Amino acid sequence: MPNQPNSWSVPYPQADQHRHESELREAWERVCESGSYILGREVEAFEKEFAGYLGGGRVVGVASGTDAIELLLRALNIGPGCKVVLPSFAPSACAAGVLRSGAQPVFADIDPGTFTLCPESLSTLLRSPLGTGVRAALVVHLYGHPADWQGLCRVAAEHGIELLEDCAQAHGAMWQGQMAGTLGRAAAFSFYPTKNLAALGDAGVVATHDAELAERLRLIREYGWGRRHVSEFAGVNSRLDELQAAVLRVKLTTLRSGILQRRRLAAEYDAKLKDSRSVMPPVVRGGCEHAYHQYVVRTEKREALLAHLVQAGIPAAVLYPVPLHLQRAFGGSPVPLPEAERAATEVISLPLHPYLSEEALGSVCEAIERFDHA
Numbered sequence: 001m002p003n004q005p006n007s008w009s010v011p012y013p014q015a016d017q018h019r020h021e022s023e024l025r026e027a028w029e030r031v032c033e034s035g036s037y038i039l040g041r042e043v044e045a046f047e048k049e050f051a052g053y054l055g056g057g058r059v060v061g062v063a064s065g066t067d068a069i070e071l072l073l074r075a076l077n078i079g080p081g082c083k084v085v086l087p088s089f090a091p092s093a094c095a096a097g098v099l100r101s102g103a104q105p106v107f108a109d110i111d112p113g114t115f116t117l118c119p120e121s122l123s124t125l126l127r128s129p130l131g132t133g134v135r136a137a138l139v140v141h142l143y144g145h146p147a148d149w150q151g152l153c154r155v156a157a158e159h160g161i162e163l164l165e166d167c168a169q170a171h172g173a174m175w176q177g178q179m180a181g182t183l184g185r186a187a188a189f190s191f192y193p194t195k196n197l198a199a200l201g202d203a204g205v206v207a208t209h210d211a212e213l214a215e216r217l218r219l220i221r222e223y224g225w226g227r228r229h230v231s232e233f234a235g236v237n238s239r240l241d242e243l244q245a246a247v248l249r250v251k252l253t254t255l256r257s258g259i260l261q262r263r264r265l266a267a268e269y270d271a272k273l274k275d276s277r278s279v280m281p282p283v284v285r286g287g288c289e290h291a292y293h294q295y296v297v298r299t300e301k302r303e304a305l306l307a308h309l310v311q312a313g314i315p316a317a318v319l320y321p322v323p324l325h326l327q328r329a330f331g332g333s334p335v336p337l338p339e340a341e342r343a344a345t346e347v348i349s350l351p352l353h354p355y356l357s358e359e360a361l362g363s364v365c366e367a368i369e370r371f372d373h374a
């Protein structure tokens with residue numbers, strides 16, 4: 001029936017809740033009984049366990065991924081009078097986080113294959129008058145594909161800017177054998193309920209190998225307190241709460257297997273869609289392991305295909321419809337960014353999560369095949 005979810009479609013966050021139901025109940029009761037609800041043992045344990053997952057370093061829990069970006073910039077003294085480069089094809093949350101720090105977001109184009117920040121475009125921007133005052137680039141590993149870190153490092157070193165990672169969609173992605181989130185000075189993560197590691201509400205962290213930076217972040221997230229009620233910095237209230245941390249500890253135990261399953265399903269999609277006349281499956285650059293937060297195809301017939309899929313009850317989506325440099329809130333751009341603009345008209349996210357059945361995946365591909373031959 002049109003516009004009705006098919007019987008095969010299991011929504012992701014709920015399926016994850018069901019899988020962990022008894023452990024989540026235990027965690028919930030443990031926190032309720034503890035009498036400690038903010039920045040207590042669960043947060044401390046999750047910060048250690050997530051650092052362990054990343055292979056070391058420090059992790060500081062905050063209230064959301066957007067806050068993680070803002071607090072990270074504040075902790076690096078990047079704020080009013082500074083600029084931060086973002087890839088224009090990214091969620092508006094990235095620009096919102098930069099703006100909240102007081103810095104001005106400026107936008108560069110993407111690499112069309114991987115949808116991530118293009119080193120050449122970054123270089124062009126930094127050489128232009130718009131590049132004056134840039135202190136950092138926030139490198140978004142969009143959809144779970146790691147950006148061209150080597151190329152970006154070359155440009156960043158040449159211009160003396162900091163490279164920071166936005167890993168909100170890239171838990172478990174790897175670049176040259178290294179975990180996303182450990183490549184630069186620091187990384188922002190989100191655990192929004194649709195992410196690969198999903199809380200039951202808002203939550204985020206900053207991960208870093210820089211102990212001093214981590215300490216500064218710990219103060220800034222709680223009013224800038226050096227000791228209770230005495231502020232060292234102008235801080236904020238952005239604390240990860242105990243319930244979310246307890247939920248994340250449960251779900252962290254299956255993050256690895258969940259990502260492996262996403263990769264298996266993505267390979268299945270790739271094989272089934274490789275000869276499609278209307279869609280181009282995603283590309284994975286050599287040396288990278290995709291985390292497949294999203295499985296995104298390109299098509300020149302986007303609106304027609306999207307309507308066809310939605311009509312067939314398939315929850316396909318467009319992430320993201322308007323590049324940031326064309327959004328009013330972020331000041332517009334004097335410079336066209338053709339690849340970001342083209343991507344915004346061509347992308348479709350197909351359903352992908354660890355609980356998606358092969359039958360469901362097959363029916364998405366059959367719907368695309370019917371569109372191919374219509």
Ligand SMILES: Cc1ncc(COP(=O)(O)O)c(C=O)c1O
Binds near residue numbers: 091093094203
């Ligand atoms: C790439 C990226 N950065 C930042 C964020 C912001 O995270 P949050 O929604 O937890 O504030 C998101 C989440 O939507 C995201 O996808």
